[in-house]
Amino acid sequence: METRNSHGLEQFCASIQEPEGLSILDLAGANQSTVTFITSLGHRIYSDDVLRTLESVYGTDDSSVYDPPHMAKFLEQSLEFPENHFDGALVWDTLQFLPPQILQPAVDRLHRILKPSSCMLALFHAEENLAAVPACSYRIQNSRTIQLTPRGGTRKAAQHFNNRNLEKLFQDFASVKFFLTRDHLREVIVRR
């Protein structure tokens, strides 16, 4: 178990301080710590484990064909919400594990369901060995601290992202802000 100070989280939390009753999307699965933190601010939280949904739609076999019907099914099961529905999104590192064919449609869907000016916190691994990124869950301890809890095993990241890739990925959003960190986890705040 590891904790880290997060300037990205600090900025995200500042964006959802008030008013009460905001809707926050968490794509990395429900955990007690994050649920308690968000609901203690008076907000609602929608939790889903997007990578688990991905596995349930495609299986764990890498040779799966990312055909349009499967892609539509995945997006429908994981990101089907009305337009401008959420006031913030905790994406964590999930985008890095989405196959390239699905990544941009998923980001487009996030753009659609987030309200204008709302924030999204995303993390991207910059390790050399992206084929075996330790799987972990991210839990908010307080407005500045994230706890990384190992889930056991590793995951294969779909691709490496540099700043230019990320700017291109989020080109429809109003702004992309990178935070310098000492470790291999890059924090990004994307404003809709």
Added chain:
Amino acid sequence: MWNRRKEDDFVPKPASVPPTQSQLAQEGIPMSTLSGRSLDSSPQQSGSSRSANIGKSVTIKGQILSREDLTIDGEVEGTVEAQENRLTVGPNGKVVAGIKAREIVVFGTIHGNVETTDKIDIRKDAKLIGDIKTARIVIEDGAYFKGNIDITKPEVVRPAAAAAAPKPQPVTTTPASTTPSTPHVATAAAGSANDVKR
């Protein structure tokens, strides 16, 4: 210890061993077809301590309205209401229903929206897909949840409203000497009990 099964955590309320027909005949006790429920109908035994079970080989489609604690270890499709009581979905339980209860403990699977006035407890290996409206929530690691969580705040008696209301009579702690109170006093007492609990 090592081969601990999912079911090991789930301890259903102990059911009384039903007496044999000859024992009942000897003691002159009336027969009952209700399994898992004490035949003793003394005041201490009735009320909140009563519990109903839906076994793992039972499937129910329709509406369940329970006025006692309920454990579902089978399959239920429809709606489940136990507004004043606790609902437990056992490890084999599969509930496809909208649920309203005072408290819910989930070991198995629920597909449907859930509403509790007190607490929902989603245990390890449980699966809940649906929206939750509750006052308190506990999610164990290993549980799967997909849906919206909306925490409802308990109703607190406002000071202004309390000041405007007539002063309640002091309540003694001896149950035997408690005098019947007005509805307003009863409400305030319930409110302060909630405050202490939280």
